[in-house]
Amino acid sequence: MIAIKNIYYMLSYAFTVLNKKGYRKLETENFENADDLYAAILIKGLSNQLRRGLQHEYTETKEALSMVRGKINVTDSIKNLDVINKKLHCSYDEFIVNTYMNQIIKTILILLLKADISKERKKKIKKILLFFNQVDILDNRKIKWNLRFTRNSQLYKMLISVCYLVNERLIQSNSDGSKQFMEFIDEQRMSRLYERFILEYFKKEFPQLSVTASYIPWSVDDGITSMLPTMKSDVMLSYKSDYLIIDAKYYAKTLQNYYDVHKIHSGNLYQIFTYVKNLDMNLKEYSVRVSGMLLYAKTDEKLVPDNIFQMSGNQISVTTLNLNCDFREISKQLNQIVFEHFEI
Structure with a gap:
Protein backbone atom coordinates (compact mmCIF):
# COMPACT_ATOMS: atom_id res chain seq x y z
CA MET A 1 0.00 0.00 0.00
CA GLN A 55 0.05 24.75 -26.08
CA HIS A 56 -0.55 25.71 -29.72
CA GLU A 57 0.87 24.26 -32.90
CA TYR A 58 0.80 24.98 -36.61
CA THR A 59 -1.25 22.71 -38.82
CA GLU A 60 -1.76 22.86 -42.58
CA THR A 61 -5.29 23.75 -43.67
CA LYS A 62 -6.57 23.37 -47.22
CA GLU A 63 -9.78 25.01 -48.44
CA ALA A 64 -11.36 27.03 -51.23
CA LEU A 65 -11.32 30.75 -50.43
CA SER A 66 -12.62 33.91 -52.11
CA MET A 67 -9.46 35.71 -50.96
CA VAL A 68 -5.92 34.38 -51.37
CA ARG A 69 -4.33 33.02 -48.19
CA GLY A 70 -1.05 31.14 -48.11
CA LYS A 71 -0.21 29.09 -51.20
CA ILE A 72 -2.51 28.69 -54.19
CA ASN A 73 -3.01 25.18 -55.48
CA VAL A 74 -3.84 25.75 -59.15
CA THR A 75 -4.42 22.09 -59.97
CA ASP A 76 -7.01 21.60 -57.20
CA SER A 77 -8.64 24.94 -58.03
CA ILE A 78 -9.27 23.80 -61.62
CA LYS A 79 -10.11 20.23 -60.69
CA ASN A 80 -12.75 21.26 -58.13
CA LEU A 81 -14.15 24.03 -60.37
CA ASP A 82 -13.33 26.58 -57.66
CA VAL A 83 -12.35 29.14 -60.29
CA ILE A 84 -15.89 29.14 -61.72
CA ASN A 85 -17.19 29.99 -58.25
CA LYS A 86 -14.61 32.80 -58.04
CA LYS A 87 -12.59 30.94 -55.46
CA LEU A 88 -9.07 29.54 -55.28
CA HIS A 89 -7.93 26.43 -53.48
CA CYS A 90 -5.37 27.56 -50.89
CA SER A 91 -3.21 25.86 -48.30
CA TYR A 92 -2.00 27.76 -45.24
CA ASP A 93 -0.66 27.16 -41.74
CA GLU A 94 -3.05 27.76 -38.87
CA PHE A 95 -1.98 28.21 -35.25
CA ILE A 96 -4.44 26.03 -33.32
CA VAL A 97 -5.03 25.03 -29.70
CA ASN A 98 -6.54 21.67 -30.69
CA THR A 99 -3.28 19.76 -30.16
CA ASP A 186 -2.09 -0.93 -12.67
CA GLU A 187 1.14 -2.50 -11.42
CA GLN A 188 3.06 -1.65 -14.57
CA ARG A 189 2.18 2.05 -14.47
CA MET A 190 2.88 2.42 -10.74
CA SER A 191 6.07 0.44 -11.24
CA ARG A 192 7.37 3.07 -13.65
CA LEU A 193 6.61 5.85 -11.20
CA TYR A 194 8.28 3.85 -8.43
CA GLU A 195 11.43 3.32 -10.53
CA ARG A 196 11.68 6.95 -11.52
CA PHE A 197 11.07 8.14 -7.97
CA ILE A 198 13.95 5.99 -6.63
CA LEU A 199 16.28 7.27 -9.37
CA GLU A 200 15.42 10.95 -8.92
CA TYR A 201 15.50 10.74 -5.14
CA PHE A 202 19.11 9.55 -5.10
CA LYS A 203 20.04 12.13 -7.74
CA LYS A 204 18.73 14.99 -5.65
CA GLU A 205 19.64 13.85 -2.14
CA PHE A 206 23.11 12.45 -2.89
CA PRO A 207 24.87 14.72 -5.39
CA GLN A 208 28.24 13.22 -4.38
CA LEU A 209 27.18 9.92 -5.98
CA SER A 210 27.01 9.17 -9.66
CA VAL A 211 23.34 8.24 -10.17
CA THR A 212 22.25 6.89 -13.55
CA ALA A 213 19.95 4.39 -15.23
CA SER A 214 22.84 2.97 -17.23
CA TYR A 215 23.02 0.30 -19.88
CA ILE A 216 25.18 -2.66 -18.92
CA PRO A 217 27.26 -4.24 -21.68
CA TRP A 218 27.43 -8.01 -22.01
CA SER A 219 30.77 -9.53 -21.14
CA VAL A 220 31.31 -11.87 -24.09
CA ASP A 221 34.45 -13.65 -25.26
CA ASP A 222 33.99 -13.19 -29.01
CA GLY A 223 32.51 -9.68 -29.01
CA ILE A 224 29.26 -10.81 -30.69
CA THR A 225 26.19 -9.32 -28.94
CA SER A 226 23.78 -8.80 -31.87
CA MET A 227 21.14 -11.28 -30.64
CA LEU A 228 21.48 -10.57 -26.92
CA PRO A 229 18.79 -8.55 -25.10
CA THR A 230 19.56 -5.07 -23.82
CA MET A 231 20.45 -4.76 -20.16
CA LYS A 232 19.36 -1.43 -18.64
CA SER A 233 19.46 -0.83 -14.91
CA ASP A 234 16.68 1.00 -13.07
CA VAL A 235 19.23 2.73 -10.84
CA MET A 236 23.01 2.52 -10.74
CA LEU A 237 24.82 4.22 -7.87
CA SER A 238 28.60 4.59 -7.87
CA TYR A 239 31.10 6.26 -5.57
CA LYS A 240 34.84 5.88 -6.07
CA SER A 241 35.34 2.14 -6.69
CA ASP A 242 31.93 0.98 -5.39
CA TYR A 243 28.93 0.24 -7.61
CA LEU A 244 25.39 -0.66 -6.55
CA ILE A 245 22.81 -1.72 -9.13
CA ILE A 246 19.23 -1.35 -7.84
CA ASP A 247 16.31 -3.07 -9.53
CA ALA A 248 13.12 -1.39 -8.25
CA LYS A 249 10.16 -3.76 -8.20
CA TYR A 250 6.51 -2.85 -7.62
CA TYR A 251 4.32 -5.95 -7.34
CA ALA A 252 1.06 -6.84 -5.63
CA LYS A 253 2.98 -9.79 -4.14
CA THR A 254 6.69 -9.61 -3.47
CA LEU A 255 7.22 -13.37 -3.03
CA GLN A 256 6.28 -16.46 -4.98
CA ASN A 257 4.34 -19.13 -3.11
CA TYR A 258 5.05 -22.70 -4.14
CA TYR A 259 3.40 -25.38 -1.98
CA ASP A 260 3.36 -22.93 0.96
CA VAL A 261 7.06 -22.26 0.53
CA HIS A 262 7.85 -18.60 -0.13
CA LYS A 263 10.56 -17.83 -2.63
CA ILE A 264 12.01 -14.71 -4.24
CA HIS A 265 10.82 -14.19 -7.82
CA SER A 266 13.30 -16.29 -9.77
CA GLY A 267 13.27 -14.02 -12.82
CA ASN A 268 14.10 -10.98 -10.68
CA LEU A 269 17.01 -12.75 -9.01
CA TYR A 270 18.39 -14.06 -12.29
CA GLN A 271 18.16 -10.57 -13.77
CA ILE A 272 19.99 -8.70 -11.01
CA PHE A 273 22.64 -11.43 -10.82
CA THR A 274 23.23 -11.14 -14.57
CA TYR A 275 23.51 -7.35 -14.34
CA VAL A 276 26.01 -7.55 -11.49
CA LYS A 277 28.24 -10.25 -12.97
CA ASN A 278 28.43 -8.61 -16.41
CA LEU A 279 29.26 -5.17 -14.96
CA ASP A 280 31.80 -6.78 -12.65
CA MET A 281 33.50 -8.55 -15.54
CA ASN A 282 33.59 -5.38 -17.63
CA LEU A 283 35.13 -3.37 -14.78
CA LYS A 284 37.34 -6.13 -13.39
CA GLU A 285 40.61 -4.47 -14.42
CA TYR A 286 39.70 -1.38 -12.36
CA SER A 287 39.42 -3.37 -9.10
CA VAL A 288 35.89 -2.20 -8.32
CA ARG A 289 33.26 -3.70 -6.02
CA VAL A 290 29.91 -4.37 -7.70
CA SER A 291 26.79 -5.26 -5.73
CA GLY A 292 23.11 -5.63 -6.59
CA MET A 293 19.82 -5.02 -4.82
CA LEU A 294 16.23 -5.99 -5.47
CA LEU A 295 14.21 -3.19 -3.85
CA TYR A 296 10.55 -4.19 -3.60
CA ALA A 297 7.75 -1.84 -2.64
CA LYS A 298 6.37 -3.27 0.61
CA THR A 299 2.92 -4.85 0.40
CA ASP A 300 0.38 -5.98 3.02
CA GLU A 301 1.99 -9.44 3.10
CA LYS A 302 3.13 -10.60 6.53
CA LEU A 303 6.32 -12.15 5.16
CA VAL A 304 8.62 -9.76 3.31
CA PRO A 305 12.12 -10.42 1.95
CA ASP A 306 15.12 -9.08 3.83
CA ASN A 307 18.15 -11.09 2.76
CA ILE A 308 21.79 -10.64 1.82
CA PHE A 309 23.46 -13.26 -0.37
CA GLN A 310 27.09 -13.67 -1.35
CA MET A 311 27.10 -15.02 -4.90
CA SER A 312 30.33 -15.80 -6.78
CA GLY A 313 32.16 -12.93 -5.13
CA ASN A 314 29.36 -10.36 -5.30
CA GLN A 315 26.76 -9.23 -2.77
CA ILE A 316 23.10 -9.48 -3.81
CA SER A 317 20.55 -8.11 -1.35
CA VAL A 318 16.77 -8.34 -1.39
CA THR A 319 14.77 -5.87 0.69
CA THR A 320 11.57 -3.82 0.79
CA LEU A 321 10.70 -0.13 0.95
CA ASN A 322 7.68 0.78 3.07
CA LEU A 323 5.70 3.46 1.20
CA ASN A 324 2.76 3.47 3.61
CA CYS A 325 4.35 5.67 6.28
CA ASP A 326 5.41 9.26 6.84
CA PHE A 327 7.65 10.41 4.01
CA ARG A 328 10.44 11.17 6.47
CA GLU A 329 10.54 7.44 7.20
CA ILE A 330 10.72 6.67 3.48
CA SER A 331 13.66 9.07 3.18
CA LYS A 332 15.32 7.40 6.15
CA GLN A 333 14.99 3.97 4.52
CA LEU A 334 16.49 5.18 1.23
CA ASN A 335 19.27 7.09 2.97
CA GLN A 336 20.18 3.99 4.95
CA ILE A 337 20.80 2.09 1.72
CA VAL A 338 23.45 4.63 0.74
CA PHE A 339 24.98 4.94 4.21
CA GLU A 340 25.35 1.17 4.63
CA HIS A 341 26.71 0.48 1.17
CA PHE A 342 28.99 3.45 0.57
CA GLU A 343 29.76 4.41 4.17
CA ILE A 344 29.46 8.15 3.50
Whole structure:
Protein backbone atom coordinates (compact mmCIF):
# COMPACT_ATOMS: atom_id res chain seq x y z
CA MET A 1 0.00 0.00 0.00
CA ILE A 2 1.08 3.57 -0.67
CA ALA A 3 -0.17 6.46 1.46
CA ILE A 4 -1.94 8.95 -0.82
CA LYS A 5 0.27 11.84 0.30
CA ASN A 6 3.36 9.82 -0.60
CA ILE A 7 2.22 9.55 -4.21
CA TYR A 8 2.54 13.33 -4.28
CA TYR A 9 6.10 13.15 -2.95
CA MET A 10 7.00 10.43 -5.46
CA LEU A 11 5.68 12.60 -8.28
CA SER A 12 7.58 15.58 -6.86
CA TYR A 13 10.88 13.73 -7.23
CA ALA A 14 9.95 12.12 -10.55
CA PHE A 15 8.92 15.47 -12.05
CA THR A 16 10.97 18.31 -10.61
CA VAL A 17 8.43 20.89 -11.78
CA LEU A 18 6.31 19.81 -8.79
CA ASN A 19 9.04 20.98 -6.42
CA LYS A 20 8.35 24.59 -7.30
CA LYS A 21 6.87 26.93 -4.71
CA GLY A 22 3.41 27.01 -6.26
CA TYR A 23 2.79 23.36 -5.42
CA ARG A 24 3.85 23.50 -1.77
CA LYS A 25 0.27 24.10 -0.61
CA LEU A 26 -0.64 20.58 -1.75
CA GLU A 27 1.70 19.16 0.89
CA THR A 28 -0.62 20.39 3.65
CA GLU A 29 -3.87 19.10 2.11
CA ASN A 30 -5.57 15.81 2.82
CA PHE A 31 -6.80 13.64 -0.04
CA GLU A 32 -9.50 11.01 0.13
CA ASN A 33 -8.02 8.96 -2.72
CA ALA A 34 -5.42 9.09 -5.50
CA ASP A 35 -7.87 10.61 -7.99
CA ASP A 36 -8.46 13.54 -5.64
CA LEU A 37 -4.69 14.06 -5.48
CA TYR A 38 -4.27 13.81 -9.25
CA ALA A 39 -7.12 16.29 -9.75
CA ALA A 40 -5.45 18.78 -7.37
CA ILE A 41 -2.14 18.49 -9.23
CA LEU A 42 -3.79 18.94 -12.63
CA ILE A 43 -5.78 21.95 -11.42
CA LYS A 44 -2.67 23.62 -10.05
CA GLY A 45 -0.55 22.79 -13.07
CA LEU A 46 -3.16 23.89 -15.60
CA SER A 47 -3.84 27.10 -13.70
CA ASN A 48 -0.13 27.92 -14.06
CA GLN A 49 -0.13 26.90 -17.72
CA LEU A 50 -3.19 29.02 -18.54
CA ARG A 51 -1.33 32.13 -17.39
CA ARG A 52 1.28 31.40 -20.06
CA GLY A 53 -1.24 30.10 -22.56
CA LEU A 54 -2.16 26.59 -23.63
CA GLN A 55 0.05 24.75 -26.08
CA HIS A 56 -0.55 25.71 -29.72
CA GLU A 57 0.87 24.26 -32.90
CA TYR A 58 0.80 24.98 -36.61
CA THR A 59 -1.25 22.71 -38.82
CA GLU A 60 -1.76 22.86 -42.58
CA THR A 61 -5.29 23.75 -43.67
CA LYS A 62 -6.57 23.37 -47.22
CA GLU A 63 -9.78 25.01 -48.44
CA ALA A 64 -11.36 27.03 -51.23
CA LEU A 65 -11.32 30.75 -50.43
CA SER A 66 -12.62 33.91 -52.11
CA MET A 67 -9.46 35.71 -50.96
CA VAL A 68 -5.92 34.38 -51.37
CA ARG A 69 -4.33 33.02 -48.19
CA GLY A 70 -1.05 31.14 -48.11
CA LYS A 71 -0.21 29.09 -51.20
CA ILE A 72 -2.51 28.69 -54.19
CA ASN A 73 -3.01 25.18 -55.48
CA VAL A 74 -3.84 25.75 -59.15
CA THR A 75 -4.42 22.09 -59.97
CA ASP A 76 -7.01 21.60 -57.20
CA SER A 77 -8.64 24.94 -58.03
CA ILE A 78 -9.27 23.80 -61.62
CA LYS A 79 -10.11 20.23 -60.69
CA ASN A 80 -12.75 21.26 -58.13
CA LEU A 81 -14.15 24.03 -60.37
CA ASP A 82 -13.33 26.58 -57.66
CA VAL A 83 -12.35 29.14 -60.29
CA ILE A 84 -15.89 29.14 -61.72
CA ASN A 85 -17.19 29.99 -58.25
CA LYS A 86 -14.61 32.80 -58.04
CA LYS A 87 -12.59 30.94 -55.46
CA LEU A 88 -9.07 29.54 -55.28
CA HIS A 89 -7.93 26.43 -53.48
CA CYS A 90 -5.37 27.56 -50.89
CA SER A 91 -3.21 25.86 -48.30
CA TYR A 92 -2.00 27.76 -45.24
CA ASP A 93 -0.66 27.16 -41.74
CA GLU A 94 -3.05 27.76 -38.87
CA PHE A 95 -1.98 28.21 -35.25
CA ILE A 96 -4.44 26.03 -33.32
CA VAL A 97 -5.03 25.03 -29.70
CA ASN A 98 -6.54 21.67 -30.69
CA THR A 99 -3.28 19.76 -30.16
CA TYR A 100 -3.07 16.09 -29.22
CA MET A 101 -1.70 16.88 -25.76
CA ASN A 102 -4.55 19.31 -25.08
CA GLN A 103 -7.00 16.66 -26.28
CA ILE A 104 -5.55 14.19 -23.76
CA ILE A 105 -5.83 16.70 -20.93
CA LYS A 106 -9.44 17.62 -21.77
CA THR A 107 -10.41 13.95 -22.01
CA ILE A 108 -8.95 13.17 -18.59
CA LEU A 109 -10.48 16.26 -16.97
CA ILE A 110 -13.91 15.09 -18.15
CA LEU A 111 -13.20 11.64 -16.72
CA LEU A 112 -12.30 13.19 -13.38
CA LEU A 113 -15.66 14.98 -13.24
CA LYS A 114 -17.22 11.51 -12.96
CA ALA A 115 -14.69 10.26 -10.41
CA ASP A 116 -14.81 10.36 -6.62
CA ILE A 117 -13.20 13.76 -6.04
CA SER A 118 -14.31 16.75 -3.96
CA LYS A 119 -17.06 19.06 -5.20
CA GLU A 120 -14.69 22.02 -4.95
CA ARG A 121 -12.21 20.38 -7.32
CA LYS A 122 -14.98 19.45 -9.75
CA LYS A 123 -16.02 23.10 -9.77
CA LYS A 124 -12.46 24.20 -10.57
CA ILE A 125 -12.16 21.60 -13.34
CA LYS A 126 -15.34 22.92 -14.98
CA LYS A 127 -13.86 26.44 -15.00
CA ILE A 128 -10.64 25.17 -16.58
CA LEU A 129 -12.58 23.28 -19.25
CA LEU A 130 -13.95 26.61 -20.51
CA PHE A 131 -10.48 27.24 -21.97
CA PHE A 132 -10.69 23.93 -23.87
CA ASN A 133 -13.81 24.75 -25.92
CA GLN A 134 -11.95 24.39 -29.21
CA VAL A 135 -10.26 21.14 -28.18
CA ASP A 136 -11.57 17.72 -29.22
CA ILE A 137 -12.26 14.79 -26.88
CA LEU A 138 -10.52 11.43 -27.39
CA ASP A 139 -11.51 7.85 -26.68
CA ASN A 140 -9.55 7.33 -23.46
CA ARG A 141 -9.03 3.65 -24.31
CA LYS A 142 -7.17 4.53 -27.51
CA ILE A 143 -4.93 7.38 -26.38
CA LYS A 144 -1.39 7.22 -27.72
CA TRP A 145 0.88 8.04 -24.82
CA ASN A 146 4.23 7.85 -26.62
CA LEU A 147 4.77 11.61 -27.00
CA ARG A 148 7.86 13.76 -27.44
CA PHE A 149 8.65 16.60 -25.09
CA THR A 150 11.20 19.39 -25.22
CA ARG A 151 12.97 21.23 -22.41
CA ASN A 152 10.36 23.96 -22.73
CA SER A 153 7.48 21.56 -22.20
CA GLN A 154 8.42 20.00 -18.84
CA LEU A 155 5.17 21.19 -17.26
CA TYR A 156 3.20 19.47 -20.02
CA LYS A 157 5.27 16.33 -19.51
CA MET A 158 4.23 16.25 -15.86
CA LEU A 159 0.56 16.98 -16.70
CA ILE A 160 0.43 14.24 -19.35
CA SER A 161 2.10 11.78 -16.97
CA VAL A 162 -0.53 12.49 -14.30
CA CYS A 163 -3.25 12.12 -16.93
CA TYR A 164 -1.70 8.74 -17.75
CA LEU A 165 -2.03 7.60 -14.14
CA VAL A 166 -5.62 8.85 -13.95
CA ASN A 167 -6.59 7.03 -17.12
CA GLU A 168 -5.19 3.76 -15.85
CA ARG A 169 -7.22 4.05 -12.65
CA LEU A 170 -10.51 4.97 -14.28
CA ILE A 171 -11.65 2.50 -16.90
CA GLN A 172 -15.02 3.18 -18.46
CA SER A 173 -17.43 0.31 -18.94
CA ASN A 174 -21.06 -0.05 -19.95
CA SER A 175 -23.49 -1.89 -17.72
CA ASP A 176 -27.20 -1.98 -18.55
CA GLY A 177 -26.76 1.08 -20.72
CA SER A 178 -25.36 3.22 -17.91
CA LYS A 179 -21.77 4.35 -17.64
CA GLN A 180 -19.90 3.17 -14.61
CA PHE A 181 -16.29 3.32 -13.53
CA MET A 182 -14.09 0.57 -12.24
CA GLU A 183 -11.06 1.52 -10.18
CA PHE A 184 -7.91 -0.51 -10.30
CA ILE A 185 -4.22 -0.03 -9.69
CA ASP A 186 -2.09 -0.93 -12.67
CA GLU A 187 1.14 -2.50 -11.42
CA GLN A 188 3.06 -1.65 -14.57
CA ARG A 189 2.18 2.05 -14.47
CA MET A 190 2.88 2.42 -10.74
CA SER A 191 6.07 0.44 -11.24
CA ARG A 192 7.37 3.07 -13.65
CA LEU A 193 6.61 5.85 -11.20
CA TYR A 194 8.28 3.85 -8.43
CA GLU A 195 11.43 3.32 -10.53
CA ARG A 196 11.68 6.95 -11.52
CA PHE A 197 11.07 8.14 -7.97
CA ILE A 198 13.95 5.99 -6.63
CA LEU A 199 16.28 7.27 -9.37
CA GLU A 200 15.42 10.95 -8.92
CA TYR A 201 15.50 10.74 -5.14
CA PHE A 202 19.11 9.55 -5.10
CA LYS A 203 20.04 12.13 -7.74
CA LYS A 204 18.73 14.99 -5.65
CA GLU A 205 19.64 13.85 -2.14
CA PHE A 206 23.11 12.45 -2.89
CA PRO A 207 24.87 14.72 -5.39
CA GLN A 208 28.24 13.22 -4.38
CA LEU A 209 27.18 9.92 -5.98
CA SER A 210 27.01 9.17 -9.66
CA VAL A 211 23.34 8.24 -10.17
CA THR A 212 22.25 6.89 -13.55
CA ALA A 213 19.95 4.39 -15.23
CA SER A 214 22.84 2.97 -17.23
CA TYR A 215 23.02 0.30 -19.88
CA ILE A 216 25.18 -2.66 -18.92
CA PRO A 217 27.26 -4.24 -21.68
CA TRP A 218 27.43 -8.01 -22.01
CA SER A 219 30.77 -9.53 -21.14
CA VAL A 220 31.31 -11.87 -24.09
CA ASP A 221 34.45 -13.65 -25.26
CA ASP A 222 33.99 -13.19 -29.01
CA GLY A 223 32.51 -9.68 -29.01
CA ILE A 224 29.26 -10.81 -30.69
CA THR A 225 26.19 -9.32 -28.94
CA SER A 226 23.78 -8.80 -31.87
CA MET A 227 21.14 -11.28 -30.64
CA LEU A 228 21.48 -10.57 -26.92
CA PRO A 229 18.79 -8.55 -25.10
CA THR A 230 19.56 -5.07 -23.82
CA MET A 231 20.45 -4.76 -20.16
CA LYS A 232 19.36 -1.43 -18.64
CA SER A 233 19.46 -0.83 -14.91
CA ASP A 234 16.68 1.00 -13.07
CA VAL A 235 19.23 2.73 -10.84
CA MET A 236 23.01 2.52 -10.74
CA LEU A 237 24.82 4.22 -7.87
CA SER A 238 28.60 4.59 -7.87
CA TYR A 239 31.10 6.26 -5.57
CA LYS A 240 34.84 5.88 -6.07
CA SER A 241 35.34 2.14 -6.69
CA ASP A 242 31.93 0.98 -5.39
CA TYR A 243 28.93 0.24 -7.61
CA LEU A 244 25.39 -0.66 -6.55
CA ILE A 245 22.81 -1.72 -9.13
CA ILE A 246 19.23 -1.35 -7.84
CA ASP A 247 16.31 -3.07 -9.53
CA ALA A 248 13.12 -1.39 -8.25
CA LYS A 249 10.16 -3.76 -8.20
CA TYR A 250 6.51 -2.85 -7.62
CA TYR A 251 4.32 -5.95 -7.34
CA ALA A 252 1.06 -6.84 -5.63
CA LYS A 253 2.98 -9.79 -4.14
CA THR A 254 6.69 -9.61 -3.47
CA LEU A 255 7.22 -13.37 -3.03
CA GLN A 256 6.28 -16.46 -4.98
CA ASN A 257 4.34 -19.13 -3.11
CA TYR A 258 5.05 -22.70 -4.14
CA TYR A 259 3.40 -25.38 -1.98
CA ASP A 260 3.36 -22.93 0.96
CA VAL A 261 7.06 -22.26 0.53
CA HIS A 262 7.85 -18.60 -0.13
CA LYS A 263 10.56 -17.83 -2.63
CA ILE A 264 12.01 -14.71 -4.24
CA HIS A 265 10.82 -14.19 -7.82
CA SER A 266 13.30 -16.29 -9.77
CA GLY A 267 13.27 -14.02 -12.82
CA ASN A 268 14.10 -10.98 -10.68
CA LEU A 269 17.01 -12.75 -9.01
CA TYR A 270 18.39 -14.06 -12.29
CA GLN A 271 18.16 -10.57 -13.77
CA ILE A 272 19.99 -8.70 -11.01
CA PHE A 273 22.64 -11.43 -10.82
CA THR A 274 23.23 -11.14 -14.57
CA TYR A 275 23.51 -7.35 -14.34
CA VAL A 276 26.01 -7.55 -11.49
CA LYS A 277 28.24 -10.25 -12.97
CA ASN A 278 28.43 -8.61 -16.41
CA LEU A 279 29.26 -5.17 -14.96
CA ASP A 280 31.80 -6.78 -12.65
CA MET A 281 33.50 -8.55 -15.54
CA ASN A 282 33.59 -5.38 -17.63
CA LEU A 283 35.13 -3.37 -14.78
CA LYS A 284 37.34 -6.13 -13.39
CA GLU A 285 40.61 -4.47 -14.42
CA TYR A 286 39.70 -1.38 -12.36
CA SER A 287 39.42 -3.37 -9.10
CA VAL A 288 35.89 -2.20 -8.32
CA ARG A 289 33.26 -3.70 -6.02
CA VAL A 290 29.91 -4.37 -7.70
CA SER A 291 26.79 -5.26 -5.73
CA GLY A 292 23.11 -5.63 -6.59
CA MET A 293 19.82 -5.02 -4.82
CA LEU A 294 16.23 -5.99 -5.47
CA LEU A 295 14.21 -3.19 -3.85
CA TYR A 296 10.55 -4.19 -3.60
CA ALA A 297 7.75 -1.84 -2.64
CA LYS A 298 6.37 -3.27 0.61
CA THR A 299 2.92 -4.85 0.40
CA ASP A 300 0.38 -5.98 3.02
CA GLU A 301 1.99 -9.44 3.10
CA LYS A 302 3.13 -10.60 6.53
CA LEU A 303 6.32 -12.15 5.16
CA VAL A 304 8.62 -9.76 3.31
CA PRO A 305 12.12 -10.42 1.95
CA ASP A 306 15.12 -9.08 3.83
CA ASN A 307 18.15 -11.09 2.76
CA ILE A 308 21.79 -10.64 1.82
CA PHE A 309 23.46 -13.26 -0.37
CA GLN A 310 27.09 -13.67 -1.35
CA MET A 311 27.10 -15.02 -4.90
CA SER A 312 30.33 -15.80 -6.78
CA GLY A 313 32.16 -12.93 -5.13
CA ASN A 314 29.36 -10.36 -5.30
CA GLN A 315 26.76 -9.23 -2.77
CA ILE A 316 23.10 -9.48 -3.81
CA SER A 317 20.55 -8.11 -1.35
CA VAL A 318 16.77 -8.34 -1.39
CA THR A 319 14.77 -5.87 0.69
CA THR A 320 11.57 -3.82 0.79
CA LEU A 321 10.70 -0.13 0.95
CA ASN A 322 7.68 0.78 3.07
CA LEU A 323 5.70 3.46 1.20
CA ASN A 324 2.76 3.47 3.61
CA CYS A 325 4.35 5.67 6.28
CA ASP A 326 5.41 9.26 6.84
CA PHE A 327 7.65 10.41 4.01
CA ARG A 328 10.44 11.17 6.47
CA GLU A 329 10.54 7.44 7.20
CA ILE A 330 10.72 6.67 3.48
CA SER A 331 13.66 9.07 3.18
CA LYS A 332 15.32 7.40 6.15
CA GLN A 333 14.99 3.97 4.52
CA LEU A 334 16.49 5.18 1.23
CA ASN A 335 19.27 7.09 2.97
CA GLN A 336 20.18 3.99 4.95
CA ILE A 337 20.80 2.09 1.72
CA VAL A 338 23.45 4.63 0.74
CA PHE A 339 24.98 4.94 4.21
CA GLU A 340 25.35 1.17 4.63
CA HIS A 341 26.71 0.48 1.17
CA PHE A 342 28.99 3.45 0.57
CA GLU A 343 29.76 4.41 4.17
CA ILE A 344 29.46 8.15 3.50
